[in-house]
Amino acid sequence: MRLYITGADGSLGKALTRELSNDPRTADWPVLGVSVTDFDIGDEHAVTASIESFRPDVVLHLAAISIVAACETDTELALRVNVAGVHQVAEACRRTGSRMVYISSDYVFDGVSAPEDDYRETDVPNPLSLYALTKLAGEQIAERVPEHLVVRTSWLFGGAAENNDDVLATIRSAERGEGQELIDDQYSRPTYTVDLARALIHLITLDEFPTGILHVANRNRATRYELGAHALHEYDSELHAEHPPTAVSFDDCTFVGGRPKVSVLNTDRLARLGMTMPTWQDAVARHCADLRDEAESRKVTA
Numbered sequence: 001m002r003l004y005i006t007g008a009d010g011s012l013g014k015a016l017t018r019e020l021s022n023d024p025r026t027a028d029w030p031v032l033g034v035s036v037t038d039f040d041i042g043d044e045h046a047v048t049a050s051i052e053s054f055r056p057d058v059v060l061h062l063a064a065i066s067i068v069a070a071c072e073t074d075t076e077l078a079l080r081v082n083v084a085g086v087h088q089v090a091e092a093c094r095r096t097g098s099r100m101v102y103i104s105s106d107y108v109f110d111g112v113s114a115p116e117d118d119y120r121e122t123d124v125p126n127p128l129s130l131y132a133l134t135k136l137a138g139e140q141i142a143e144r145v146p147e148h149l150v151v152r153t154s155w156l157f158g159g160a161a162e163n164n165d166d167v168l169a170t171i172r173s174a175e176r177g178e179g180q181e182l183i184d185d186q187y188s189r190p191t192y193t194v195d196l197a198r199a200l201i202h203l204i205t206l207d208e209f210p211t212g213i214l215h216v217a218n219r220n221r222a223t224r225y226e227l228g229a230h231a232l233h234e235y236d237s238e239l240h241a242e243h244p245p246t247a248v249s250f251d252d253c254t255f256v257g258g259r260p261k262v263s264v265l266n267t268d269r270l271a272r273l274g275m276t277m278p279t280w281q282d283a284v285a286r287h288c289a290d291l292r293d294e295a296e297s298r299k300v301t302a
Contacts, residue, residue: 004056005062008033011159015193041085051092071131082134102142106154111260118266128258158193166289170228174243182224184247189217192283215265218280
């Protein structure tokens with residue numbers, strides 16, 4: 001099977017590329033990863049030429065502006081990447097007969113009347129920000145591809161950019177001797193890029209390609225504070241004792257762009273497809289172990 005990955009240089013793209021090469025089911029598959037350094041995802045001719053040249057069986061569209069505030073402050077770029085870019089990819093998939101996997105977000109929900117059993121794929125979205133609106137628009141565009149899969153996920157961590165990774169931001173802040181305020185009454189399901197990548201591989205290797213909308217997230221809900229405090233303690237308990245994060249209320253915070261207070265995703269459909277995600281606590285432990293190994297490697301080579 002031939003795979004084409006947009007946003008290959010992002011945290012999820014890097015995790016997916018690495019896991020594809022490590023998984024014996026996919027290690028020999030031809031994979032082409034592209035990013036903004038290759039071409040503008042909103043450029044119809046560039047996207048079409050690239051996808052039509054490679055003729056992929058599946059296109060995994062990961063490229064996006066995923067920072068809420070960045071979408072609000074640069075609406076033109078957000079619309080070009082998160083809406084026009086999805087359109088170009090979807091149209092290329094239609095022309096080549098490729099299946100399309102589109103990554104969406106828990107932020108398509110408003111959190112106002114969150115169900116007791118968490119948000120299911122059939123619940124009605126109500127975006128609160130431009131970012132969320134663009135992700136919902138992307139879902140609707142992806143649905144034009146005959147064989148499409150919309151994967152909604154939440155609170156990704158495991159990257160290298162502090163402005164888009166709560167776990168990394170909390171650890172790096174403490175290492176600088178800075179305190180950090182984290183919200184303790186906003187709930188979702190933190191998700192590790194590695195585990196999401198493994199779930200995507202599971203889905204595209206199924207005998208029957210799943211279509212429609214699917215929620216994928218690590219098990220157990222958490223607040224931003226619970227996630228950050230747990231991760232910092234897991235990474236370095238002494239650092240946690242010296243520079244612990246401070247819990248603050250969602251209602252006391254000022255945001256650029258609205259966001260849901262509760263956006264916990266129900267993953268029952270994923271379980272029925274044979275995939276049980278690890279808990280976010282387990283994921284944090286593995287991620288922090290990797291961060292410690294990286295820190296030790298830097299010391300040895302310094």
